[in-house]
Amino acid sequence: MTQPVIEMYAVGKRFGKLTVLDEVSLTLAEGEVLGLMGHNGAGKSTSMKLILGLIRPTRGEIKVFGHDPGGTEANDMRLRLGYLPENVQFYEQLSGFEVLDYFARLKRIGTSVVAPLLERVGLTHAMHRRVKTYSKGMRQRLGLAQALIGEPRLILLDEPTVGLDPMATRDFYGMVDELRAKGVSVILCSHVLPGVERHIDRAAILGQGRMLASGSIDELRQAADLPLLVRLRTTRTRESLAESLHPYGVQVAMLGKERAELEVPVGAKMAVLRSLMDDPEVVDLDLEPPTLESLYAYFDATLETRRESKTFSAATRNTPQEVSA
Amino acid sequence: MRSLLIVAGKEFRDGLRNRWVLAITLVFGLLAIGLAYFGAAASGQVGFTQVSTTIVSLSSLAVFLIPLIALMLAYDSIVGEDEQGTLLLLLTYPMSRVEILVGKFLGHAAILGVSTLVGFGVAGAIIAALGSVEQLGELVAALALFILSAMLLGWAFIGFAYLISVSVAEKSKAAGIALVVWFLFVIVFDLALLGVLVGTGGQVSEGLFHYLLLLNPTDIFRIVNLTFFEAARTQAGLASIGANAGLHPALLIGALLAWVVIPLGLALWVFRRREI
Numbered sequence: 001m002t003q004p005v006i007e008m009y010a011v012g013k014r015f016g017k018l019t020v021l022d023e024v025s026l027t028l029a030e031g032e033v034l035g036l037m038g039h040n041g042a043g044k045s046t047s048m049k050l051i052l053g054l055i056r057p058t059r060g061e062i063k064v065f066g067h068d069p070g071g072t073e074a075n076d077m078r079l080r081l082g083y084l085p086e087n088v089q090f091y092e093q094l095s096g097f098e099v100l101d102y103f104a105r106l107k108r109i110g111t112s113v114v115a116p117l118l119e120r121v122g123l124t125h126a127m128h129r130r131v132k133t134y135s136k137g138m139r140q141r142l143g144l145a146q147a148l149i150g151e152p153r154l155i156l157l158d159e160p161t162v163g164l165d166p167m168a169t170r171d172f173y174g175m176v177d178e179l180r181a182k183g184v185s186v187i188l189c190s191h192v193l194p195g196v197e198r199h200i201d202r203a204a205i206l207g208q209g210r211m212l213a214s215g216s217i218d219e220l221r222q223a224a225d226l227p228l229l230v231r232l233r234t235t236r237t238r239e240s241l242a243e244s245l246h247p248y249g250v251q252v253a254m255l256g257k258e259r260a261e262l263e264v265p266v267g268a269k270m271a272v273l274r275s276l277m278d279d280p281e282v283v284d285l286d287l288e289p290p291t292l293e294s295l296y297a298y299f300d301a302t303l304e305t306r307r308e309s310k311t312f313s314a315a316t317r318n319t320p321q322e323v324s325a
Numbered sequence: 326m327r328s329l330l331i332v333a334g335k336e337f338r339d340g341l342r343n344r345w346v347l348a349i350t351l352v353f354g355l356l357a358i359g360l361a362y363f364g365a366a367a368s369g370q371v372g373f374t375q376v377s378t379t380i381v382s383l384s385s386l387a388v389f390l391i392p393l394i395a396l397m398l399a400y401d402s403i404v405g406e407d408e409q410g411t412l413l414l415l416l417t418y419p420m421s422r423v424e425i426l427v428g429k430f431l432g433h434a435a436i437l438g439v440s441t442l443v444g445f446g447v448a449g450a451i452i453a454a455l456g457s458v459e460q461l462g463e464l465v466a467a468l469a470l471f472i473l474s475a476m477l478l479g480w481a482f483i484g485f486a487y488l489i490s491v492s493v494a495e496k497s498k499a500a501g502i503a504l505v506v507w508f509l510f511v512i513v514f515d516l517a518l519l520g521v522l523v524g525t526g527g528q529v530s531e532g533l534f535h536y537l538l539l540l541n542p543t544d545i546f547r548i549v550n551l552t553f554f555e556a557a558r559t560q561a562g563l564a565s566i567g568a569n570a571g572l573h574p575a576l577l578i579g580a581l582l583a584w585v586v587i588p589l590g591l592a593l594w595v596f597r598r599r600e601i
Contacts, residue, residue: 015600054418083417093343105331106418146414157376171562173420 003066004029005154005185006051011060013046013209020046021209023060030153031183033176035196037296038206044189045086047206048156051187052083061139064154079107082147086158086189089139092132096123099131100149107150117145122171126185136163155179158189173199197292205296207303219291224298226249226290227263232276233284234260248272258283326418336432340398346440347393353444356390357383361452364415373456376464380471384550387475388543389511391441394588395482396503399433403490403596404499413601426596430487437479445472465552470574477581478546482507485587491596514541522601542584549577 006028013021021043028034037043048056050062053069065080067073090099100114114200118127121141134142140163147155149310163167176199178185188200197217204214213220235258242252248268253261264272276282290298340346363371373379377539403426406412415425449468453461488503518537538544552574 034442043599049601052414054413070533078417078419083415085413088414090409090411091339093339102331103414103418106328106415106420108419146509 035200035203042206043209082155083150084147097127121145212299228263229288231286332428333431340436349440350444357448362593392482399486400503481584483541487592
């Protein structure tokens with residue numbers, strides 16, 4: 001087992017009286033893609049800044065590539081790191097090529113990498129136009145090219161797919177898959193990323209500065225124990241379905257004529273499926289495991305419960321100066 | 326060190342590209358030639374006037390203009406990058422905050438320095454060629470001192486602009502404070518000193534007064550250029566008191582240099598503590 005790229009142990013960060021991060025522990029291995037999720041003010045951006053060494057933790061310990069990111073070896077670490085901030089507006093009066101050239105030289109790499117990078121993100125046709133004329137999607141792709149300068153081993157992307165159209169989003173995830181295949185570690189930071197499940201190895205869900213849950217999607221599904229959705233086309237009635245599937249603890253609802261939706265407990269999945277497959281009156285079926293969105297909603301709701309059990313003071317929650325994500 | 330030069334180079338090229346360099350050079354050049362040619366219009370004649378008159382009227386106009394240009398040029402240097410998100414990005418690159426700030430400062434200083442040198446230099450060459458300058462040596466020396474002190478004055482106010490820029494969170498606020506700083510140093514300070522002088526019936530010791538003038542870079546700039554022309558003292562306003570003082574030009578230039586270094590040093594100190 002190689003050394004983890006990121007190790008965070010019980011990290012806390014306070015700004016004055018405001019606790020933005022509390023007891024957060026996290027590890028990221030080489031070639032692993034982590035989805036870091038949470039509302040605005042949940043502590044995502046603070047976590048990113050801590051990993052980048054821009055701010056120091058109040059408590060706990062962080063190591064990136066085995067070193068303190070705010071310490072003396074920080075420059076060495078920064079050569080191996082790519083970062084795309086949220087809502088970055090590059091120098092409008094420069095062309096895409098010039099912007100990338102500037103950052104490439106600051107990363108101690110020659111101009112030669114600029115054109116291939118722009119090609120990789122599909123901006124070759126616009127590279128000599130001023131950034132001012134770029135669409136939101138083009139700017140985002142320029143930002144991504146910037147994060148890829150110097151083939152970093154760790155890439156942090158803050159809200160990377162905001163403003164991208166579906167095709168561009170797909171291309172973007174394709175690129176993430178490529179990076180993962182090359183052993184690059186990636187952190188995707190977002191409120192919610194629809195369709196991201198297939199592209200991440202693990203998800204970490206933050207809420208009000210705390211780690212609500214973290215693990216692989218399967219682990220999260222298990223922990224949340226959310227039912228599996230099965231949609232049926234069948235001539236059977238709700239009552240007869242409910243009666244035959246009752247032993248497995250299945251909830252049945254009718255969505256329309258001859259269409260039913262079953263909420264199946266994860267443990268009973270195979271048994272229920274077998275019984276449905278054997279049923280000649282079931283014409284078609286569709287399986288939908290709990291999505292990351294529903295898992296996120298579930299874990300986020302646990303926060304409410306925790307809050308009610310007075311783990312959190314009302315002051316932390318209602319403060320207007322939430323540190324922006 | 327290399328990063329510093331890359332940042333400075335980009336800042337300077339930006340200045341060329343958005344026509345700052347061209348605009349400032351033209352303003353300075355036209356101002357100098359215009360004052361040299363029409364400077365004596367009040368006394369009923371048009372044509373190139375004495376070098377001393379030209380430099381004195383030039384310095385009393387430049388003292389308003391240069392600080393304003395310097396503040397306008399650089400007030401958004403840091404806070405502007407912060408607002409557009411590139412500052413956050415630059416800080417994740419392998420370079421220190423000192424390199425970012427000093428690099429940007431050098432770029433802005435070069436923009437103003439080159440404009441000052443070319444604008445006033447070319448104007449001086451035109452005056453020398455077209456006017457009937459009797460003592461070329463005097464013109465060159467006076468102009469060299471003027472350009473040097475004008476550069477230092479500009480850099481001092483770029484330093485102020487940086488100090489403002491690292492201390493606030495919004496660009497508009499930086500612009501407002503820059504305007505107030507200009508107003509304080511260029512207008513209020515002199516009025517206040519004058520008030521003290523008149524109010525105390527001239528009781529303030531002359532020695533103290535000279536040193537009070539050193540507290541304002543614009544006054545130092547005036548004194549430097551006035552002391553060079555003893556004859557021009559009558560036209561110089563408040564700073565002519567300083568001109569009497571016999572403060573050595575090297576001391577004055579040194580004081581101006583301190584006015585460049587101190588605000589910049591403070592800006593560095595604040596910037597290193599700035600929360601991102």
